Amino acid sequence: MTDSNPTIDATAYWTTAKEQGELRSEKIQAPGRGEALVRALYSGISKGTEMVVHHAAVPPRVASEMRAPHQEGEFPGPVKFGYLSVGIVEAGPEEWKGQRVFCLNPHQDRYVVPVDSLTRIPDNVPSRRAVLTGTVETAINALWEAGPRLGDRVAVVGAGLVGGMVAKLLRSFPLERLQLVDLDPAKQGLANALGVDFVHPDEAAADCDIVFHCSASQQGLERSLQLAGDEGDIIEMSWYANRDVTVPLGEDFHARRLSIRASQVGVVARARRHRRTNADRLDLAASLLADPVFDAFLTGSSSFAELPAVVKELASGRRDALCHVIEYPTDSSNRT
Template sequence: MTERALVFTDEREVTVEETEATDPGANEVTVDAHLSAISSGTELLVYRGQAPSGIAADSSLETLNGDLSFPLQYGYALVGTVVDAGGNVDDAWVDREVIAFHPHQTRFTSTTDCLTPLPPDIERRAGALFPSAETATNFLLDGAPKLGERVVVFGAGVIGLCTIRLLAEFPLDSLVVVEPRASRRDLAREFGADEAVPPADVDALFESVGDGHADLVYELSGRPDTLNDAIDVVGYDGRIVVGSWYGSKRSDLQLGGSFHRDRVDLISSQVSTIDPSLRGRWSKDRRTDTALDALRTIDHEALITDVIPFERAGDAYERLDEAPDGTIQVLLSYD
């Protein structure tokens, strides 16, 4: 029996290829896919050939055990139903809807370590956004926003908007979003931002607020040059959480100004791991539960702009690549 899988074959080339379907091993289950979300950050870097080929796709996930050179399968936000289980797996997994950290594929086998049960009160379409909510949760753990702080978020894509929604729950002095696209600035305000401005207006805005500096900045734009803007905005002993992954794009950092004397902290944040200082109290299971609660507060339908049949996956990537102004979250449908 054969199934179909999405394969990145070259720069800006994706194909849907047949793959052999296998029965689950003793410690595995078989999952039938319903929906999967395309990451407009990491996956577009892969699609555009901007991901460094010499590093592992994600060593923390058994489903992404290769590197980022072509050809490869990639993806980590799929919702499906368990249809079969191996002899060592609890039968309670069968017929359960799950969130799978697995590349785009119609049917596949996996251990349950790569699956998160989809709570019955969360819709499938929302479930496909769980990895984004989990990433946003990790950003807040790393940035540790505090009472009365001035916070700035650069970038209002899916990850940025999820982060904004969670930050809006905090008793901050202000939450400002910097985003070039007007439609996304509007959505950022709906998600709880106090202000949403284009990049050209951010300096003028902060000159009129307090001492003119932010306490905490999130760089989520995916553009390396934005790091310099983040350094300009943050104040003495401020923190900058770098959530963007730039792939092979280089950052020309300008560190000769206020950065050195102001003791600015650049914090690398990535969802594969939890901050070492928190691991005594925070496990990945605890973070999963927290992220699921966060997902319940996020208006997923406001983020989903396109649902495209899996067989036309190439159209989905072209749309994200060539028409970003009208596109936020694209889903692939397998039904």
């Protein structure tokens, strides 16, 4: 008698409790109609958000809004979380078989998802670099939100993964001035690789039309308010999770009629929402990754088996990274 509902062995990373995580074996159902089985090649650790989950710091009030698309479990845990996965389709609709794809899926070696959750990776984009698709998507959304114009003066405060990505995309805009601002002088190397001017916060030029704040710090937001010109815009990309932030609204914000706008990738920015879908945004992000300069954001790699230890090292500060890549056991011929 044949099994009409076969299962497939899989292994996934779970945050089991505050600052604890492990790899768990599980059984997944074979793909049904309109679904695909994906074998992971690489996944990326989105350090900011995933460390919030690791520290059990997701505020209950916004827990439902902060769910990842294919998350299992609930915050604070046990929860399977993550959203930067690249793999190859092993089973599913014929036109998808063998395709390299990006998916907003947690760290898992094999998974089944609807095919409309998949983004095809262009032939000129290496699989390892493609883990950045979700972060490029975040940066695209922020630029759609801000709408930079010809001759603008722009600052990006915070030279982490998201801030650096925003600066990289802005480099191609016809701006009068673009500065990447950070306290850490070591971020000069990233700025050099991106071809962007790097400055310490004390030396950043003021009178900006737009300031993108990406430092996730109170001090960074304060400095962003100071750098914006009269009636300028601060695009707030940081997620503070359960931390309280005090902002001096009685100074620059009120006197100079500034605006602070949140940019969050869960929905397409309002300026493009009626003409672009999430899938359109992901396709655009994947296509932009043909530029090899994006490799500057890939700052280390480890095997899937090492993932629980790597997360702890990132959380404690013993390991630094922009995007740390996780490699899955597979036939090396598929690692293009």
